[in-house]
Amino acid sequence: MTTRVRKNLSRNIPLSIDEELLTAIDRIAGDRNETRSLVMRKAIQEGLPLVKAGGNADVLTLDSEFSADVDQAVKETKLKRNKILLEAIRVGLQPFVSRTMSEKLSLADVQDPQERELLIQELEQSYKLYDDPMVREHRRLIAERGNATTRLMDILKHVPEAKRRHDATTRLTEIRRMPGGSGGGAAWLGGLSTEEIEWQVSMADKYGPNAANWPAEEKQAHESTRKSESKNDPI
Numbered sequence: 001m002t003t004r005v006r007k008n009l010s011r012n013i014p015l016s017i018d019e020e021l022l023t024a025i026d027r028i029a030g031d032r033n034e035t036r037s038l039v040m041r042k043a044i045q046e047g048l049p050l051v052k053a054g055g056n057a058d059v060l061t062l063d064s065e066f067s068a069d070v071d072q073a074v075k076e077t078k079l080k081r082n083k084i085l086l087e088a089i090r091v092g093l094q095p096f097v098s099r100t101m102s103e104k105l106s107l108a109d110v111q112d113p114q115e116r117e118l119l120i121q122e123l124e125q126s127y128k129l130y131d132d133p134m135v136r137e138h139r140r141l142i143a144e145r146g147n148a149t150t151r152l153m154d155i156l157k158h159v160p161e162a163k164r165r166h167d168a169t170t171r172l173t174e175i176r177r178m179p180g181g182s183g184g185g186a187a188w189l190g191g192l193s194t195e196e197i198e199w200q201v202s203m204a205d206k207y208g209p210n211a212a213n214w215p216a217e218e219k220q221a222h223e224s225t226r227k228s229e230s231k232n233d234p235i
Contacts, residue, residue: 015040060085117150161194168197175201181209196226 017025029039062070073084156163172187187197199222200211207214 119146165194165197168194168201171201172197172204175204175209178209182211 025036025039025043029036032039070081070084073079074081077084156166169187173185176182176184176187192200203211203214203218211219
């Protein structure tokens with residue numbers, strides 16, 4: 001039997017409990033090898049903050065693996081579980097929110113322009129409120145990326161030539177990265193005209209990603225045409 005220190009009790013207070021709750025108390029008392037009165041006092045002590053908060057206090061249920069991690073942290077730091085959990089939440093809250101907002105601003109998650117714009121406005125306001133310079137900078141960068149993405153989507157939707165170049169350049173980049181492709185990284189800002197990019201894409205689709213396998217006569221004909229057009233271009 002576990003030795004227990006009996007507290008000095010100022011007075012006994014009669015308390016009526018329904019049968020279901022009493023059964024639960026007895027079960028816990030048996031599991032913990034404690035008296036019914038001790039379990040009830042602990043329950044009241046732990047539950048008073050919830051009552052004081054009007055039932056709105058946050059309650060966390062940890063899975064067994066995470067609970068074991070917290071137990072280990074208690075042993076190493078000599079801090080109470082509540083202190084460790086509260087600090088973990090405080091430290092990790094902003095990175096979690098920033099990551100979630102970043103995901104929400106990706107093309108895959110938010111397609112509606114109005115919803116995206118509202119999220120960006122919220123971010124632009126929120127990063128000014130934090131003292132942590134890393135949080136402010138991270139949120140500012142997310143907002144800037146969101147703004148740039150919104151404008152890009154608008155341009156691709158309303159400027160056909162921009163959409164044409166975007167699709168061709170994206171496709172050529174994929175071809176370069178294929179097994180046997182030329183490599184060299186993304187085709188963006190490579191100085192190639194849209195027509196040149198589309199020609200390379202069409203050749204790769206017909207003869208494979210390796211330019212060495214493309215017919216020499218077709219490459220020569222294309223080069224001659226390109227030089228001729230270059231001479232005729234107005235300066």
